[in-house]
Amino acid sequence: MQIPQIRMESQAGRIGLNINKPIQSIEQPQADLSIEQPPAEMTINRQPSRLTIDQTLARENLDLKSVFKRVEENAQLGYQTLMNYISKTVQEGDELMMIENGGTPIANNGVRALEHESVFNTGNTPSQESVKVEYKPAKVDIEWKRNRPNIQVQINRPIHEYTPGPVDVYMQQYPSLKIDFTL
Template sequence: MQLPQIRLESQNAKLNLNIQKPVQEISQQSADLTIEQPPATMTIQRTPGRLTIDQTLAWENLDLKSPMRRAEENASYGMSVAFETVGRIAEEGNELMKIENGGNPIIDQVIRNSETETTFDTGSTPSQFSVRVNYEPVNLTIDWDLKKPIINVDINKPIHNYTPGKVTGYVSPGQSLSIDFIGVNVDKIK
């Protein structure tokens, strides 16, 4: 005896995904930069140094005097000699006035007046600090006028391109179910 059977054949559906990845492009251009540096200016003010040497005293020590200095000394010497001479003449006059008191005032005056001293000065070695030296140093003033740099920057925005990704799903080969009846005779009804 043959039993009737139902035969089922099924095939599962497969889900497939088609993935298209996203694309992202980013580019950044460098900034546009301009730098300008104006030159600095410098001003210099200079007062030259000054050296003065006074050797008048050294020359006077050597008896090499200027005409003005020699005239001053001669005038001073002349005045002192004149005063001494006036004093001496007055004293001699007083001695002669008192001649009656005795003595030889005339002979004494002749002897005194004949004894004159003369000095001749050939000069001497200048003293150690007879040359006066004075120096005023150089005065130097330097001024700088510094200029700041001029910087201009133009920033470029980034370039951004984006293509989104895609996912598409599909079923393959498809779901199927087949049913077969085996061993069954079916009478037809007329």
Template sequence: MQMSQIQLQSSSMKIGLNIDQPVQEIQQKAADQSIEQPRAILEIQTTPGKLTIDQTKAREDMDLKSLSKRVEEFAQQGYQDWLAGMARRSQQGTELRHIENGGNAIAVQAKRNSKGPEKQFNLGWIPSHFSVQLDYQPAQVEIEATPQKPIIDVQVNKPNHTYIPGNVEVEVLQENSLDIDFINLFPDEIGE
């Protein structure tokens, strides 16, 4: 027996897309920038160094003494010579008082008084070592620096933005369809 059949045959719709991509451009110009750095304020105070050279002792060693020093030495030497002379005269007087004891006191005294002191000579450095006195006070420097802040100026530039939107076009490439077929829908003989 043959059965009636329905046959369905379908096809899907096919579509096509034409796409124009969007275009976007962004340009950013660098910022305009200026920086200025003022110089620091610098204050320097200097106390100069002091060098003192005292060559008084060196000059005295070379017998180049000042007038006041010579007067002082001569006065001291005169006083010492006066004391020595008094002691010598006192001793000579005592010797003359005892002339009766014998001896030739006058001749001995005359010989002693006519004889001068022996001259002495010594080798040495003129002037003597370390006779020049040096005194040095070093300089003092005070430095005060006041820094200055930089002056910064910035101008920001806006970006240049260009945008072209995209486009999509849709087209139907194939229509959808449905075909229906009936097989053996009206058989010729029923019941065969």
């Protein structure tokens, strides 16, 4: 006995793809940078130096005195001379008052009157200590004010262009199914 048979043949379908590559470009523009540096500010405060030379004592040693100093010295010399004269006159008066004690007081007074000291001063060489020198050095204060730089940055976004690649889909092989009956 023969049994009928069914034969089936199938063929799977296949899809074909044509893929074109996509196009992509990325460009990064440089950032815009602005830098400004303000100059520093400098302030200088200066006190000048001071040199003081006092040569008054040296000039006095050379007998180059000021009018005020001469008046003061002459007043003092006049007073001292007066006091010496009074003392001498009193002493001579005392001697004359005691003439009875003997001696020659009148002749002695005459001789003393002829004895006169004359003083002549040509001046002296001034000593090194007679000139007073005083020096005050200069004082300088410098102040700086530094100014910070002004920096401004503008960031530019990247330029991105993308073109997707087209994909073509097609049937490379169609599916099929064959059925046969055999006895």
